[in-house]
Amino acid sequence: MVRVDLNSDLGESFGAYKIGCDKEVIAQVTSVNVACGWHAGDPLVMDQTIALAVENHAAVGAHPGFPDLLGFGRREMKVTPAEAYSYVLYQLGAFSAFAKKHGLPVQHLKAHGALYNMAGKDPELAEAICRAVKDFDPEIILLGLAGSRLPEAAESLGLRYASEVFADRAYEEDGTLVNRKKPGAVIEDESLAVERVLRMVKEGKVKSVTGKDVDVRADSICVHGDGPKAVAFTAKIRKALEDAGVEVCPLGEFIC
Amino acid sequence: MVRVDLNSDLGESFGAYKIGCDKEVIAQVTSVNVACGWHAGDPLVMDQTIALAVENHAAVGAHPGFPDLLGFGRREMKVTPAEAYSYVLYQLGAFSAFAKKHGLPVQHLKAHGALYNMAGKDPELAEAICRAVKDFDPEIILLGLAGSRLPEAAESLGLRYASEVFADRAYEEDGTLVNRKKPGAVIEDESLAVERVLRMVKEGKVKSVTGKDVDVRADSICVHGDGPKAVAFTAKIRKALEDAGVEVCPLGEFIC
């Protein structure tokens, strides 16, 4: 049976600042990426987010980012691999304490924003992130962008790896995402997006922005939780997958 | 045989900012309280400090503080018990990841600065800290001020507890420290301080600032590492203890 995970970045509120429709999204997804207090999130929010995941039978993972709350971790920072290693290990450890409290294992780790993007292109950064994961717990799955440097690094260190795809993004011929600044980078038509997701999951293929069929491994689909529209879209994707006989379940149940 | 621990707050450097004679002090102490990146310390410093502890056969513990780097965690902040719980759990988790990497167990936790002082007087804060420790790992020893609310909280939750004394501080009749603002709060005479330490460790007694003998439990002696003078004083204390037949060893070896 074909299986796929739905993941979303949640727990991004900070102190008095509320962001995201966590309660609504978490009912739809199977894996939650929990912000770890550096680019977003705080200890109380982490605690509450994981409690919410328990209630909704979702698996949880750490979602570490750059020390840049002001930029929401979206701005490139030229950190050394040693810095990246220690930042990831720190945030993973902090996250794991809350997971432990709630009796959940740390299923996965997915880097956030600019750290995710930079590590996707820079083998040394990718290796630093994977090494932090491995040193902490080699059972943790690394969740990363299909076709980036992250799967290579995970493989070379013997970590389990899951490849994520985006429902609303166009792909280049080499399997990478079309840059958001280019026209056509975002798939606006929801029905088309759902159709593409189904094909990526069932056939492992997606039509690139140039019209060519591209191989893509879709272990997980990244969905957004930043508004009611995103929540409705996620529900639509989930329903389409289930209607097509795909089992939607957490990464930990099928990645090996 | 009489046994005692020597503990010191280390790993307080931050980025380009270096503070403390960590290398020199760590050779003298048996337990290291590692700053966890909130009031002091950063992930790289935590990593290096624990590596240093490994080299010097010292045990390590988490040293969480308030989110106040500017005030070095020394300023009272009116946090709720729920906030204190989550702040301690967060920092303890982060610390534990580095301890794990270096193959060391988390021996103990000692709160820092204003958090330590406030929890010493406020049973709810003390309980919040102890609960975070217990939820994370009930084997961790809580290190706290003799005669404060912290031992009570630890006991009521079934945590192991270690009581620390200060070589250079005067005591009130009720076993609490004389406020630093009062005259005579600090014992300036090093020989007298060493003598007092020996008596606290061997007899469990100290002469209060009013001249009365007071019971005090000295599982660990807190020593400073902020300068060459502090390092020399620590060496003097250690030598005096060993000459008197006291075994100086980490808390974990004798607290039960």
Place this chain on the structure above:
Amino acid sequence: MVRVDLNSDLGESFGAYKIGCDKEVIAQVTSVNVACGWHAGDPLVMDQTIALAVENHAAVGAHPGFPDLLGFGRREMKVTPAEAYSYVLYQLGAFSAFAKKHGLPVQHLKAHGALYNMAGKDPELAEAICRAVKDFDPEIILLGLAGSRLPEAAESLGLRYASEVFADRAYEEDGTLVNRKKPGAVIEDESLAVERVLRMVKEGKVKSVTGKDVDVRADSICVHGDGPKAVAFTAKIRKALEDAGVEVCPLGEFIC
């Protein structure tokens, strides 16, 4: 003619975090308290908030707070008067640069949250804040709680002072606010609240929680901007004042 100011704390968004209905509220008020990047706000938000004030013909003032973004500046921090002085001067200077860019004078300064509350009770803190204002520009009006230590400090330093009242809060017999934890602290009935505001502005009197008439100086009414209900309530207050022949205008036009 009776005149009164309406003030609101705005510009509290931070990076990706949006908070408050600034655009709607700013159309109703005459003075804007702009967060200065410590407890809330950031440089881009400060710039945009002052631009919005210009468009809406509102006056602006600095709204400095504690270095506690995580607690939104609402938690007491035991800072020294020297620290408070330097924190206020820093934030006031930063704010003034944006006001200058937009061609607006710094009309007033109002401390935020816990700093405001602590200074209201602590003469040394109140004096530190006022001294920072005076050293920067003695023309700036200090906006503070009626009956607190702030007016005393402002007067003793020769600063202009404006006293603010709250539409939705009950008062004690001594003119201070009823603690939020006590029953009856908040006036839920909007019509009653509006009535009370009118009486405070026109007669300088308010009925205390115990039923006694209390003198209160109402130079400005503090209104909230955290939701559509707050915005509608503010519009109602403004209309009632104007219908009653009160001129609603910025502090700078009538405080001397």
Place this chain on the structure above:
Amino acid sequence: MVRVDLNSDLGESFGAYKIGCDKEVIAQVTSVNVACGWHAGDPLVMDQTIALAVENHAAVGAHPGFPDLLGFGRREMKVTPAEAYSYVLYQLGAFSAFAKKHGLPVQHLKAHGALYNMAGKDPELAEAICRAVKDFDPEIILLGLAGSRLPEAAESLGLRYASEVFADRAYEEDGTLVNRKKPGAVIEDESLAVERVLRMVKEGKVKSVTGKDVDVRADSICVHGDGPKAVAFTAKIRKALEDAGVEVCPLGEFIC
């Protein structure tokens, strides 16, 4: 008469963290670049640093950096020009409040670390920094690296500009600094360094790393204050300049 300024980055301590030999260096230099609390420094330190400048008859300028205390502002951060503009304006405003308190004008602004280096290469960033300076006060001198994008931006906006050189660094043929990672980037021989400084100041020429004479405009010499050796070297440079009949004085006295 030939005149030159000596500038140094000071006021980089933060809270309990002390860095730099400010007291010793400030006696040797004529212009002080004061850290503004983002990459280093804090409000109390800013206050003390400017007080020290007053005592030592040194001029002061703002030294704004990235919001990266952990990285001391030395790590590239991909900020937008709008962000850079607002960050510089914020820090400049904050700094100016302390300068005003001490009765000193804001003589100049020099960006710090990665912001300085990035703006040196990126015309949009350079323009954003210069625009912030101009919007705040068009009399402020922009201090920047000889041969970088900063002088161009300053000129095009009509700002006064001062070009700084480094005593201990080698130059490429195009007048830029040899990258620190390349061999020969740092001039280790102090006598040679002093000789080069004299020639840069008196003749406007320096021998590049390839042996060719290069034109360089030396309005100010940047010296370090991070240790006793640096202080001694600065004193040596100053003495050599004075012995050679060069007048060492603040930028504001000769830049037009």
